[in-house]
Amino acid sequence: MTPDLLIQSTIIGLSIGSIYILMALGLTLMFGMMHIINFAHGAIYMLGAFAIYYIFSQWGAPYFAAFVLAMLLLGTFGYLVERSIYRAVKGGIEPTLVALLALTTFLQAAGYPVFGQLDKHVPPVFHGTRNVLGVMISVERLMIIPMAGALVVGLNLFINKTKMGAAMRAIEQDKEAAALQGVNVHVVNGLAFAIGFALAAASGALMAPIFKLDPMMGEQPLLKAFIIIILGGLGSIPGAILGGLMLGLIDSIVATALGAEPAFLLSFVFIILLLLFKPTGLFGYAPP
Amino acid sequence: MLEVKDLRVRYGTVEAVKGLSFQVPTGAIVSLIGANGAGKTTSLRALTGLVRPSGGEVRFENALLNGLAPHDIVRLGIALVPEGRRLFPKMTVLENLRMGAYLQTSKADVASTLEMIYQHFPILRERGRQRAGSLSGGEQQMLAIARALMNRPKLLLLDEPSMGLSPIMTAEIGKIIRQINALNVSIILVEQNAMLALTLAQYGYVLETGTLMLQGKAEELLRDEGVKKAYLGI
């Protein structure tokens, strides 16, 4: 591999990794607080991409406005899913998982008739290429990194510096104890749903101009996000960030050097090896 | 202040509390004692909304608590120091205290409450930046009590505060309970350590497998032959 190719695939890896991180953050946050795996995360990614298609490329709204609107719409949808599905089953873990799986299937199946022909794509938002360390990189790819980065920083500030964020961390550590301090656990769980859904929508919205749109397009990033949260340690936010970067870089660098299939295989070999030595993942901790 | 009438709690088909009635007068320390599995923790969980009573009535300053969520009950001025402390282990001591003041909206009030807490628990000021999970058992118990006080409760429920503590630490906790009571906070003290409970309380209730066996003034219970045999080991 030439140095140019290495630089290029590293930068592409960072941008893919950014998308993975956004997906994984919501998953790990929801898992940490409610011990549920949001299977619908991939479908929300897909809806985020289609939201950009309609709001930006069909109705002509500015890209950033469309981006924010997509996050708000799907974030609200997440809050409503907590209010309806999660509360209906009284927070039971298994019924929630089944309901989320049903929601996923429904959204994907509905996508075909609702969104019509699979020929939709979003025109480029950022044009041209830029010289990075002597290598030309498409600005479209490059812009993903600061935008996702801003969201990651924002989320961390929210969780570590605000009262609501403290309530989320409290629920993650002891739900009943949090309730005993006056935290309305339902509202804060709803907020976690909203944040998770909004971040999944943001990932889809960032990738919309790069790939063709398709109701099943969220499955692959969802699978990656699963791998990442196991790698990083279930419920761990730093783990999701580091895991996402590692997987993005492996995917891109190894795929460039050896091809896509070996990269896919290698990411699993890597996670199996890591879990052999540290079963709780990079930042996971086993409850005492 | 608190009036419990015929409280019943069931877990599935098992009834853990079978018609418990008791009351807490304003300013009093009332103690619930009983062997393992008597239903003491379950009763406190029912008072704070962590489990729904299957029957009976709980009234606090004339408000009916049945069916309220824990966060609503805390807002009324009842705080629970749960069995096993239940701190937020990954948060610092200060963050745990701030969680206790979650419902407080005035920064100035929180600051003055914190100052009052530090007067009573100087060790917590020293340990402010340390993670709660790394404190010693006695320090954790102090933090759990302090966290509950941060919301300025009128009624404090303590579930086995002496559990796992040395005799010296237990005596220290006893002293703290008296100080808190002197600040006009009514207290329900649940204890396996019946000696500690009955020396602190004015009134005591003895529970056995979910029912009330005996009640009376604490000094009378301390002299009761049955209580002596079963709970005081003398």
Ligand SMILES: Nc1ncnc2c1ncn2[C@@H]1O[C@H](COP(=O)(O)OP(=O)(O)OP(=O)(O)O)[C@@H](O)[C@H]1O
């Ligand atoms: N979550 C639960 N599910 C089913 N049964 C429970 C549950 N919690 C408590 N019990 C049962 O209810 C009864 C009363 O338990 P509880 O914890 O209230 O007793 P306790 O008086 O606090 O005992 P200890 O002194 O050991 O803390 C026991 O028989 C216990 O096994």
Ligand SMILES: [Mg+2]
């Ligand atoms: Mg108990």
